[in-house]
Amino acid sequence: MQPFVTLDGLAVPLDRANVDTDAIIPKQFLKSIKRSGFGPNAFDEWRYLDHGEPGMDNSQRKVNPDFVLNQPRYQGAEILLARENFGCGSSREHAPWALLDYGFRAIVAPSFADIFFNNCFKNGILPVVLSAEAVDRLFKAVQTTPGYKILIDLEKQTVQTPDGQAYSFEVDAFRKHCLLNGLDDIGLTLQHVDKIKAFETQHKQTQPWLFNQ
Amino acid sequence: MAKTLYDKLFDSHVVHEENGAALLYIDRHLVHEVTSPQAFEGLKLSARKVWRVSSVLAVPDHNVPTTDRSKGIADPVSRLQVETLDNNCAEFGITEFRMNDARQGIVHVIGPEQGATLPGMTVVCGDSHTSTHGAFGALAHGIGTSEVEHVLATQCLVQKKSKAMLVKVEGQLGRGITAKDIALAVIGKIGTAGGTGYAIEFAGSAIRGLSMEGRMTLCNMAIEAGARAGMVAVDDTTINYVKGRPYAPKAEQWDAAVAYWRTLHSDEGAKFDAVVELDAAAILPQVTWGTSPEMVTGIDGKVPDPAKESDPTKRGGIERALEYMGLQANTPIEQIHIDKVFIGSCTNSRIEDLRAAAAIAKGKHVAPNVKLAMVVPGSGLVKAQAEQEGLDKVFKDAGFEWREPGCSMCLAMNADRLEPGERCASTSNRNFEGRQGQGGRTHLVSPEMAAAAAVAGHFVDVRQL
Numbered sequence: 001m002q003p004f005v006t007l008d009g010l011a012v013p014l015d016r017a018n019v020d021t022d023a024i025i026p027k028q029f030l031k032s033i034k035r036s037g038f039g040p041n042a043f044d045e046w047r048y049l050d051h052g053e054p055g056m057d058n059s060q061r062k063v064n065p066d067f068v069l070n071q072p073r074y075q076g077a078e079i080l081l082a083r084e085n086f087g088c089g090s091s092r093e094h095a096p097w098a099l100l101d102y103g104f105r106a107i108v109a110p111s112f113a114d115i116f117f118n119n120c121f122k123n124g125i126l127p128v129v130l131s132a133e134a135v136d137r138l139f140k141a142v143q144t145t146p147g148y149k150i151l152i153d154l155e156k157q158t159v160q161t162p163d164g165q166a167y168s169f170e171v172d173a174f175r176k177h178c179l180l181n182g183l184d185d186i187g188l189t190l191q192h193v194d195k196i197k198a199f200e201t202q203h204k205q206t207q208p209w210l211f212n213q
Numbered sequence: 214m215a216k217t218l219y220d221k222l223f224d225s226h227v228v229h230e231e232n233g234a235a236l237l238y239i240d241r242h243l244v245h246e247v248t249s250p251q252a253f254e255g256l257k258l259s260a261r262k263v264w265r266v267s268s269v270l271a272v273p274d275h276n277v278p279t280t281d282r283s284k285g286i287a288d289p290v291s292r293l294q295v296e297t298l299d300n301n302c303a304e305f306g307i308t309e310f311r312m313n314d315a316r317q318g319i320v321h322v323i324g325p326e327q328g329a330t331l332p333g334m335t336v337v338c339g340d341s342h343t344s345t346h347g348a349f350g351a352l353a354h355g356i357g358t359s360e361v362e363h364v365l366a367t368q369c370l371v372q373k374k375s376k377a378m379l380v381k382v383e384g385q386l387g388r389g390i391t392a393k394d395i396a397l398a399v400i401g402k403i404g405t406a407g408g409t410g411y412a413i414e415f416a417g418s419a420i421r422g423l424s425m426e427g428r429m430t431l432c433n434m435a436i437e438a439g440a441r442a443g444m445v446a447v448d449d450t451t452i453n454y455v456k457g458r459p460y461a462p463k464a465e466q467w468d469a470a471v472a473y474w475r476t477l478h479s480d481e482g483a484k485f486d487a488v489v490e491l492d493a494a495a496i497l498p499q500v501t502w503g504t505s506p507e508m509v510t511g512i513d514g515k516v517p518d519p520a521k522e523s524d525p526t527k528r529g530g531i532e533r534a535l536e537y538m539g540l541q542a543n544t545p546i547e548q549i550h551i552d553k554v555f556i557g558s559c560t561n562s563r564i565e566d567l568r569a570a571a572a573i574a575k576g577k578h579v580a581p582n583v584k585l586a587m588v589v590p591g592s593g594l595v596k597a598q599a600e601q602e603g604l605d606k607v608f609k610d611a612g613f614e615w616r617e618p619g620c621s622m623c624l625a626m627n628a629d630r631l632e633p634g635e636r637c638a639s640t641s642n643r644n645f646e647g648r649q650g651q652g653g654r655t656h657l658v659s660p661e662m663a664a665a666a667a668v669a670g671h672f673v674d675v676r677q678l
């Protein structure tokens with residue numbers, strides 16, 4: 001997992017509440033054998049004018065010019081600015097996979113759905129909860145100022161805007177530690193490599209038949 | 214302190230403990246094509262290796278055709294999943310029984326058959342029915358794709374200890390009553406959430422009297438009772454089954470292994486968090502009538518009447534189930550006619566199951582109203598054994614189709630499925646809406662009951678044949 005320390009990135013405002021995971025990545029894409037490659041189908045139904053299916057050449061599809069992610073000024077955005085209850089619905093891990101593959105490393109919203117929130121941390125995305133007023137101010141600033149960048153500092157737990165405003169946010173200490181160091185669950189377990197090896201050696205002595213083959 | 218079997222298995226695999234969760238060392242990791250691709254991809258993306266390649270055994274089972282395989286798999290999505298498994302196993306050096314290997318079969322059938330599942334092991338697989346392997350006095354968990362990757366990379370699983378439940382079945386089973394009937398009777402009694410948060414140990418004289426095949430059937434369905442793991446203590450039956458299998462310990466290792474395995478039982482006076490008791494003699498042949506395994510009754514029963522249910526939530530559940538199943542309240546189970554019969558799945562596709570079904574079918578013929586009756590052996594070796602015993606001929610003469618091994622119509626991921634509205638007597642484990650095909654109606658039964666229903670065209674009491 002890629003560590004998350006600071007991010008100074010372009011923000012894109014997705015001005016809808018209750019964006020569910022089926023909107024983030026529609027179910028027909030779940031048949032895939034991969035966890036990467038979902039980016040071109042993130043928000044598929046909103047992004048394109050036709051119905052998307054796996055295996056289509058997305059570059060040939062008609063995009064919806066009105067959808068905010070398609071506007072030229074937001075190309076390359078790494079921060080998704082969203083409204084309340086972002087990521088509700090099915091627990092599919094494909095949703096954070098799709099957002100990450102699209103290029104998002106952080107999502108700022110007044111609230112998130114629980115499982116989605118957890119899944120973000122598992123995949124190196126920082127979900128930032130700010131007050132509804134703060135998010136509202138960010139929406140206005142982003143919408144009125146082309147090229148508006150936001151600086152997110154995980155160490156300091158702050159969101160800073162170009163006009164000098166700073167908002168602080170809460171994050172669980174353990175999750176912060178994992179994100180700062182790029183530790184996923186596997187990375188964490190691998191911190192105990194010595195213990196695993198010691199256990200294995202002893203296990204092999206007492207039950208050698210488990211290690212035959 | 215007196216320990217339960219579960220305590221012994223769990224405690225002997227703890228590598229590390231933190232915040233109430235244990236890092237459990239995993240001895241055997243079984244892999245199939247559906248839940249592993251993203252795990253392998255994750256490994257590659259993070260440039261990680263498989264921790265202990267020799268602990269992994271892979272097989273494609275969910276997507277394989279049960280008809281002629283010489284032309285490969287027709288459906289491109291299924292084909293890609295199987296090819297992806299082949300490629301991943303080749304790349305990481307993992308042993309795989311490929312689709313055309315004589316040992317190929319359902320993952321939960323081949324593990325025990327090969328001796329790859331042994332007493333005292335921790336066994337995981339990206340599949341909920343991994344509980345099957347607990348029949349060997351092993352701790353077996355089904356896991357998700359992220360966990361598959363975690364076990365591949367670290368040989369460990371992060372796990373909180375469950376509570377322990379004892380399901381005790383004492384007495385003598387009646388003629389024609391099988392492990393499947395015990396499993397369904399237990400689920401009928403405690404409900405599909407009854408085992409949630411527990412690891413179940415099945416014990417009592419009726420369980421000790423079961424063969425390994427029967428114990429596997431029972432533990433297989435522990436997950437349907439909500440428990441993540443089911444298990445049975447080791448005894449002579451266990452040890453005799455394991456002896457001589459390809460992956461089983463040999464020579465001087467064998468005696469040491471057996472000595473250890475003999476300790477794998479709950480100690481006298483060990484405390485369980487819950488105890489459920491059943492009288493073996495009172496268990497009848499079971500048939501499910503609804504869309505959850507707990508919606509079950511004896512063969513002499515009737516489809517329930519929602520009007521008689523006072524709890525409004527339950528009443529609504531019964532009404533919805535009857536509507537989906539196309540059944541009238543108060544219909545005697547024996548008057549329910551069927552369209553298809555499926556004998557197979559990791560619950561009931563072992564040699565003993567096929568022998569039992571063949572004994573019923575022998576010299577008879579599938580009823581004219583039954584469009585398709587299929588027998589799908591659990592593995593290539595089960596199939597070969599059955600053919601050696603002439604069971605294939607018994608089935609074919611009786612009008613059954615004799616297929617290649619795989620999951621088949623248990624979940625209809627390959628071409629075998631029910632059409633909307635079709636009613637099936639099935640030896641599988643789940644009767645959820647759409648499980649065997651969209652709109653399909655599943656009745657879960659034992660292999661004997663399925664064969665009897667095939668011959669009669671409707672459910673009948675095997676005890677009266």
Ligand code: SF4
Nearest residue numbers: 342558559620623624
């Ligand atoms: S036979 Fe059915 S329950 Fe068993 S592994 Fe296959 S699909 Fe799952």
